[in-house]
Amino acid sequence: MKKQIISILIFAMTLTLQAQENHIKYQDETRTIDSTIKALYAVISGEKGEERDWDLMRYIYHPNAKLVPSGTNPEGKVGARYITPQTYVESSGQWLVENGFFEEEIHRETQVFGNIAHVFSTYQCFKSKTDKEPFMRGINSIQLLNEGGRWRVINIFWAQETEENPIPEAYLPKN
Structure with missing residues (x-):
């Protein structure tokens, strides 16, 4: 029992140290709305074969954040899926690396009230930085x-054109 408690304490301390290291490493990435949005797009973008910084992605998002893609299924029904940042990494991370993917912001509308903000961000996607269209x-x-x-990103809800x-x-x- 004593060994289990010590193991749990060591594990908790390790997580705390990792969180502190990530804060020092990534604090400039989330200091402003602009830097946070820039990091949000950059963290999933890269050439084919280029690894992504998933620790940065986890740092950008609030621990209870959701990513919510929406769209119409083949039967014509509109819907949405609710996934965590970790689920996104597990379901799409390898595809991003194997295929190359760049998402860039082309327009932004921002509203801020106190400690909350809403950003309506238009994006376009490429498989490589060299793509023209x-x-x-x-x-x-x-x-x-x-x-x-x-x-920190609380939620990101999107629709493709x-x-x-x-x-x-x-x-x-x-x-």
């Missing part, structure tokens, strides 16, 4: 919380 576009609805000195649902001009870059 995106293979996908859409809008991310991102909710953030300022914890005092850092912003389709022929039936094009991105409105108001959410595209102004030429």
